[in-house]
Amino acid sequence: MACFSSEKNFVALLDLHPNLARPIVLGIVIGKTDVRGFPDRKNVGSERYTFSFTIRDSPAYFINAFAWGKEEYIKSLSESFRVGDCVVIENPLVQTKDTEREEKFNPTTPSYYKLLISEVHSVVRIRASCEVKPSLLSLLHLPTKESHDYYSLHDIVENGQSLDGKVINILAAVRSVGEPKCFTTLDRRKGQRCEVKLFDETVSSFAMICWDNESIQLAESWVPRETVIFASDLRINYDNFRNSMVGTVISKTIITANPDIQEANILSCYVREYAETGVLDEESDEQARDSVNLQSIVDVYTVQQLKVKASQLEDKTSTVYGIVYAYLSTLNVDADIGKIVRNRCSRCRHLINESNTCTYSFCNDMSSDAKSVITSFNLQVDLTDHTGTLQSCNLSGNVAEEVLSCKVNKFLTLTEEQKTALKWTLLLERCKIYLKMFLSPSGRNGLRVTLLSCKIADPVEAIRAFPDKENFEYSLIFNS
Known part of the structure; x- marks a missing residue:
């Protein structure tokens, strides 16, 4: 009733x-x-x-x-x-x-x-x-402006500084919501700042800054990679430090989450398809490698403890950072090249097919800006210690090049024998591994584990991390 x-x-x-x-x-x-x-x-x-x-x-x-x-x-x-x-x-x-x-x-x-x-x-x-x-x-869920009255992120990037200081409308999806950062001004007033990363079919990452508590609280309610927003009267400025355009929420701005308009529904479909490709996860990994200070990661886990942690993750925004002393028990660098190296479009980050064409049709219909192929490592490795094995962990980008001591272009010239030799210089070597773990629909069993750093471990340091030293040393044989 x-x-x-x-x-x-x-x-x-x-x-x-x-x-x-x-x-x-x-x-x-x-x-x-x-x-x-x-x-x-x-x-x-x-x-x-x-x-x-x-x-x-x-x-x-x-x-x-x-x-x-x-x-x-x-x-x-x-x-x-x-x-x-x-x-x-x-x-x-x-x-x-x-x-x-x-x-x-x-x-x-x-x-x-x-x-x-x-x-x-x-x-x-x-x-x-x-x-x-x-x-x-x-x-x-109804924007305060006409549903067609907005700039795409590509339009903003393309117009560059000609939009500096303008107040415009945008339609975009939420890629990530940063942690609010507190600050104190010169006249001792306290404030907060939160950076939201947006994306659409045309641009993979665009910064929107929230300065007031109300907009920050609103942003914290959005679900990254799911929420689409229509921002009416958002101020656009050129940021000299970033060398790019950014949006700022001002007192005029009204933000409509998940607007019930056709344009937003189309973008939502794109977001779902884009998320399924795993590109967002890969780019999140790249951002983590660039922004996370490894010295700030201090929690040491066994593989079993990480599995327990994974079962306790509540949603896509929950992330675990940690250290594990483990062996690379699977490292298939001598597998089919398509499973090791990935080619993506420099503009939209979608896969490039065998005919060297971007698989995202919208990208091919966009303006004739120069675009190239980004080639990078995309390996799946297993990590094993005395408590078990964590399968299908992501070793990609610069971290993979550091682990293999080999750039992608050089790797592509190696013979099968050289790849096998490279594999056995690393396989079953105990390493100190910094990793990031979060829920992802594109990951194995809905989980994505990404290596942020992987180096041969100092034996004394590794043994000190575990009270049962003997078990740590010898039980690998029975778990791999």
């Missing part, structure tokens, strides 16, 4: 005007800013606090609301709801907005008005979830 309460007393946002007496409005929160303090001109030495949010009650109508008051009231009110909640606002002041001035810093809305909320006259309360109609919840 539905528990929707009567809505006959609510005024639709479309029908708002300044002459209404004690209006009550209801809507889904689709955007929200952080609390800020300002010097109070009427009371010198004191501050007034404010934050704003945007509510929507229909596909065509949404409006900005501004709450003003003392610090305790404003902070308490802000913390009482988030983007995605349904709120009821009683007795707000309906005021005609100064479109040119206000929409420079706030979301662009179709309403001629804005709502002002004060501690003395207004009440804001959250609507119970069972009282929210599905039609209202569906508004969370």
Whole structure:
């Protein structure tokens, strides 16, 4: 039985005007800013606090609301709801907005008005979830701009610095959400920064920066490699340090997660297919090798302990970094070359087929930018210690070249006898291995284990890592 309460007393946002007496409005929160303090001109030495949010009650109508008051009231009110909640606002002041001035810093809305909320006259309360109609919840998946009004990431990259400082709309998938990093400004204000990596059919990685707590909390709710976002009014800048374009979430920005539009559905299908190829996992491995400081990885595991850890991983965002002292018990460098070396398109990272053509048709239909073939190692190895064997671990890229002491191009010139000789210089050598482990649909048994470093272990260091030294030394024979 539905528990929707009567809505006959609510005024639709479309029908708002300044002459209404004690209006009550209801809507889904689709955007929200952080609390800020300002010097109070009427009371010198004191501050007034404010934050704003945007509510929507229909596909065509949404409006900005501004709450003003003392610090305790404003902070308490802000913390009482988030983007995605349904709120009821009683007795707000309906005021005609100064479109040119206000929409420079706030979301662009179709309403001629804005709502002002004060501690003395207004009440804001959250609507119970069972009282929210599905039609209202569906508004969370409807962009505030036309579904076709957006730039692809390729458009942004191609236009380069001509878009510097512009505010535009984008449609993209979430590749990863970084850990929020705290900082303190020169005037001792504390803040946070979170970097979200986006991608689409045209660009494999594009940075979007979130500076405020509200957008960071929203970003943390997104599922990498699954969530698609439509970001309305995202600021684009050229980053000299990165030598590339980046997006920044600003007070005007409204982000719609998993928008219910055809363009997003097409992108979602692409994301699923792209994830199945394992390319995203490979690129994640490359990023980990480049960004992770091996000295920060200190946890030592046995193979059995890693298997237990794997069974405890909860979702795709859970990652285990660790060290294992183990043997390379399988290293098939003398297998078919197609199982050892992989050729990918430099533009979209899809596989190159035997006729030297990218297997992703959209890439071939794109602009005639120069593209080349990226050749790299892509080996599957087994790791064995005295507790068991971890099968089909990924040894690829630069790490594989370091382990084999051989570049890909040089490897391709080796004879079968030379490859076999190379194999036996490494096989069954006890190594100190730094690895990364996470859930992946493209990995063996839904698990991906990637070697970040692999070097011959110092015997004394390896033995000290395990109390049962004798078992560690000799039980390999019975486990391999």
